[in-house]
Amino acid sequence: MTTTALDPHHASVSASITQAVLHAAQRLGLERDALLHACGLQEAQLSDPDARVPFAAQEQLWQQLASRLALPEPGLVLGQNLAPGPFSVLGYLLQSSATLGDAIAAGLRYQRLVGEGGELLLEEGDGELRLVYRPLHPELPATRTRVLALMAFWVQMMTPLLEDFRLLRADFGHAEPAALEPYAEVFACPLRFNAAAYALVLPPALRTAPLIQANPPLQHLLRQHAEALLARLPSExxxxxxxxxxxxxxxxxxxxxxxxxxxxxxxxxxxxxxxxxxxxxxxxxxxxxxxxxxxxxxxxxxxxxxxxxxxxxxxxxxxxxxxxxxxxxxxxxxxxxxxxxxxx
Known part of the structure; x- marks a missing residue:
């Protein structure tokens, strides 16, 4: 399942995810005002959680985070410090889904609400369910930090929603790093580097696993709001x-x-x-x-x-x-x- 092709020069991301990234950076000791200044953002641009900011500005933010955090893999630590709440409607929509399959379907359908920095796909075969992410500008150093943060956040969000969440494997598009401990701590599964794409690989049986926080009435309201927000986005x-x-x-x-x-x-x-x-x-x-x-x-x-x-x-x-x-x-x-x- 794929999304509509986007013009990378006009890609945007939600203000809510930008806020979430900034909050995570603050928890790790970085100064918010300095980060905003470095990537050319103003507080006023982030006041409305449904507003959009240029993806290029957020790429600058990820670049600043990668250089300012003296950590082996800053993306993994940032992902562990991201909170679902600031992701606004999509985060709550995923959490209130009936099953993991429903949550993934919602993530695929509404991924543009969070951002247009890449494409999320679902692939199934060979006894695997692969949640694949293909980022824009994979060649940029900051992309590694950003994608690792997203993958760590997805694992952190899904784990408490299921009785028995586990990964079969985690795939990474970059070379194997010297230190594997941060990866093992976050993903707790076999790791594969120099892979064709970044992916979380799940057992197919998890697709029908019920989510602990399922809430059908809330789900209906959130979907209506998500559709209205999606309808406002350009290029579709x-x-x-x-x-x-x-x-x-x-x-x-x-x-x-x-x-x-x-x-x-x-x-x-x-x-x-x-x-x-x-x-x-x-x-x-x-x-x-x-x-x-x-x-x-x-x-x-x-x-x-x-x-x-x-x-x-x-x-x-x-x-x-x-x-x-x-x-x-x-x-x-x-x-x-x-x-x-x-x-x-």
Whole structure:
């Protein structure tokens, strides 16, 4: 699963994560005002937790931290001193998820709310669940500090949420350092250096593990707020946001256009007008989304067609069957059989 490609020259990060990094630095004895001055930030830029600051400024902050902290791996220590609270809506959204898989899905969906300094992906195979992070500017020395801080923070946040959290392995894109003790203390698992990517490798069974702080009502409110914040970010068109929201709504029944418009802070009329300006419509996107999901479910799994109909928000399987034949000229059974022949 990937995110929308971003222009690295216009990448930004949330003020809340910048505040969290500064608080961690203060706990380690660094002077806040000196750090702000060194990276060209003002206190006023950080007062609103939902505000954004240029990623380039935060890169400067990480560079300052790497040079001012006389530690073998300053990133690991900074990550252990980051607190989930200042991460605002995303931190609370992850903590209140029903399962670790749900939390990871939320992290993938809303990662841009925290920052655009890299891409978080989920890969599964060979008996592993790999949470991979691909940073912007991997060649910069400060990137190592930043990514290690994020990885240490993820482990620190996930550990108390699960009864039996453990890692199979931790992968690092840099060469093996002389001192491994800081890594062993944070990750408590086998370590692999000079890897293709930075990654935390988990047992697949942890995907369905329930989280101790699961809170469905809070989760619903936080998702609404997260979607509204995501809709304000640039570089992702309205069509892409509507398609994502439709995918989320379909799992709960017939999509509600009015609710979707409210989530985007738009009226229904404005939503229709802006979609028309992008060459589409709500109904076209709903049909396209249903068709794409239906074809994926039929190709990738063994779900009965009646269950797929429910997942796509249809109250009756017969309505889904008619729609699918209209889209493809095939029944769901014929499509699945044909795909099976193609795949064999």
């Amino acid at each position: 068109g309205l069509i892409a946001r509507v398609v994502t929201l439709l995918g989320a709504q379909l799992a709960h029944g017939e999509p509600d256009r009015a609710e979707l418009a409210r989530t985007l802070n738009l009226s229904e009329r404005t939503l229709q007008r802006r979609l028309a300006e992008e060459g589409s419509s709500y109904q076209q996107l709903l049909n396209d989304t249903r068709q794409q999901l239906a074809e994926r479910y039929l190709r990738d799994g063994q779900l009965p067609a009646a269950e797929i109909a429910l997942l796509l928000g249809y109250s009756e399987p017969s309505v889904f069957f008619r729609a699918f034949r209209h889209w493809t000229g095939l029944t769901p059974g014929e499509y699945r059989a044909r795909h099976g022949q193609a795949g064999g």
